[in-house]
Amino acid sequence: MPRTSNIADSVVVVNGAQGGEHIRAWADPAGRPWQGLDAALAQAGVTAEQVQALWVKMTQRLGPSPLQPFPDSALTYRDDLIQVIHLLMERLPNLRIAYVSSRTYGGYNSTSSPSPEPVAYEEGFGVKWVIERQIAGDPDLNPDPTAGEVRAPWLAWGPYLWADGTTPRNDGLTWSCREYRADGVHLDSGNRKVGTMLMDFLEAEPTAAWIFSDRELPSPPSDLGEPIPTSTTPGDAAPVPSTTAAPTTTAAPERTTTSTTEANLGVDALPPNEEDDGGLPEWVWALIGAGGALLLAAVGIRIAELQRRRRTE
Secondary structure, X not given: OOOOOOEOOXXXXXXXXXXXXXXXXXXXXXXXXXXXHHHHHHHHOOOHHHEEEEEEEOOXXXXXXXXXXXXXXXXXXXXXXXHHHHHHHHHOOOOOEEEEEOOXXXXXXXXXXXXXXXXXXXXHHHHHHHHHHHHOOOHHHOOOHHHOOOOOOEEEEOOOOOOOOOOOOOOOOOOOHHHEXXXXXXXXXXXXXXXXXHHHHHXXXXXXXXXXXXXXXXOOOOOOOOOXXXXXXXXXXXXXXXXXXXXXXXXXXXOOOOOOEEEEXXXXXXXXXXXXXXXXXXXXXXXXXHHOOOOOOOOOEOOOHHHHHHHHO
């Protein structure tokens, strides 16, 4: 089981995942997943205004045929993901940071899977291209209030979950059909592996140090380094040079439910106000203001029950 005993008392994870709801459903402002998210926040005793960090994992639903030639499905996923990011900012106005992951291997049910291979693999390109656009200074994904209207949280890679079935990737990750349910689409015992990957990622990620009681918060960087070159995706104009260097992140395990589409939400339970900037730790504010751009994810955070009780005493 993933280690969770070192989660800080000031942090609570809210599971906003909605079973069977693919990314196109989340991209619909009136979509059913948003009702489920509201219910999950209410059940946790928090409000949308208190959500400040996310881990996002959403699955594309194209069906097994006809498969689109590359990069068509990846571009569709990219555009849907940007739409979801905008809706998240509208509904979670104090959202500041998000880690985004693409899905696991999808090759064990090629006849009825909503996202068979290579669709599942190509989702990673969609995530990559969204992150690149934010790094390149796309105003449609701006996370920096000093640079204009805020349209997105600070985005960063979450754990990368895809591996080519039983063929080990460089770090040894594989996916066996025994780790899936009988439908060959949804993980079964593999969920434990994903949970471990997520927790390993967060424990290794400097920008997530505030989640843990045994981690020291890093100081904001004094020098952001040189601009980062970005690739140009098909149909895009040449990328805008970035003025922001991206911090290095290490991909790692994830904690997930068995749903096809996932959005685990975390909230800080202190109500936003002018004195505490919404309760987000100062170092995160500094990183966001200085970093200017990175990625997206969904791991919501909220203050533990003990601290909520203190507010009412």
